[in-house]
Structure formats: structure tokens, C-alpha cells
Amino acid sequence: MDNSKTARVCRNGHVKKVVAHPSARNDNKWSVYEGNAYCGRCGEEIINKCECCDSLIGLQSDWNKDFNELPNNCKKCGTAYPWVDPIEKNEEREGKFIEIDDKEIDGHFYPSTVYEANLCYRVKADHATLILTRKLIENLLLDIIRKHVSMTNVHVFFDTEQRQHASFGELIDAFKERTDEFQQYFTVEEEDIVDKIYRIKYDGDASAHSIEERVDADDLESISDDVTYVVKVLFRLRREVETAHRG
Ligand SMILES: [Zn+2]
């Protein structure tokens, strides 16, 4: 029987007390209605019922194997429990757009941008995915070029009159002009990468500026490999340039 066990669980999913479901036993020595109000681990409120229909939280369990699994949804009304990740609730697509482990990237801006682009991809927020990806690549190019050229060539990445950063297009051009120089760090198929960046820029521009040219979902899935390739190469180049100019 599925609902043979019930539990008190904090809103983050820490199971506090597992007891037999009232319908499965007569003695109420251990009641699911009694216990601490807040979780000792995370401080969240502890609940014992679905917040939508008030039915007790039924665990997927096996008495013999002492196995308890917290369900994602209430079996009575289907509502997702509060410990279910909101992205998971709305997930429409599996996998990552940028196949990189964000934990392996240093700093704050880069890992969080990769993480957010991948979250947007999972809920099919396609325009947001592309805009974040565009932002990521734009920043990587700026970082690489800035570290590579000396400060005397400041106009390359900084429009001194406007006091504004160069546009994405200008950054790609500046990157393209230096493809030969970048070979000192490691060999990249430069032609290939510049073409791929232009393609991503095109899709990113369409998302950021125009309602007419909508990017369709299949399109986004088809460029995931290219985006991953470009971002990996740029992260590596950024690391190499940084190391080369440190000493
Ligand atoms: Zn907790």
C-alpha cells in the first residue's frame, strides 16, 4: 500500500519523522501531527500535509526494506510539494545548453551565467538562454582581448570617446584580427570558431532585438554543441592568456 507511511518533512525536503499512516494502524503512539515546527538543519517550516488539499504526505515505502522515498507530487491532487525544485516543476527539456560543469569555472559572473543559461534552457525560455549565452561570449572575448593586448591599445576594447565598451560585433572583429597571435597560447581552429561565434551572435541578436525573427526550439537544440564548443575554447584561451601574462 502506497500510503502506508507518512512523514513530517521540512519545506526543503528534510524528512523529520516517518510514521505509519493513520489509515494503516490503530494505535497513535507516534503521531505525524506532533513534532517540531521548524527544521533543525535548514530552519524551514515543517509540514505533514499537502498544502493544497490537506492530505497527509504519503511516502513511497517498503516496510521490509526500511525504504522511504519522498514523493514529488501529492497523489490526491497532483500539486508539487514545496521541496521540488521550481525548475523541475516546469521542466520542458532535459540536458544542458552549455555542456560545462559550472562548478569548474572560477569567479562569480561566469559560473552563474552558465548556470542561468542552462536553467532557462530547461524551461524553454529560449530567448533568455540566447541572451545570456551572448552575454557570456561577449564577456569572454572582452576578457581575452583585454588581457592579450597591452594597455596602450586601449581603443581596441574601449571606445575612449563614448566611454563605452566595444560592441559584440567589434569584439568579434578584434578577436578575428588576432587569431594568428592567439596561436601562441594553443592551436584553435580559428576560422571555425569565428564562424560559430557569428552564428551565435545572429541568434542572440534576433532574440534581443527583434520579435519578427523568432528562434525556434529545434534551432536552439541544434546549436547547443556549437555553443559548448565555442565556450570551452574561449574559457581555455582565457586561462592560457591569463597564465601567459601573469609573470
Ligand atoms: Zn530542512
Ligand SMILES: [Zn+2]
Ligand atoms: Zn494534495
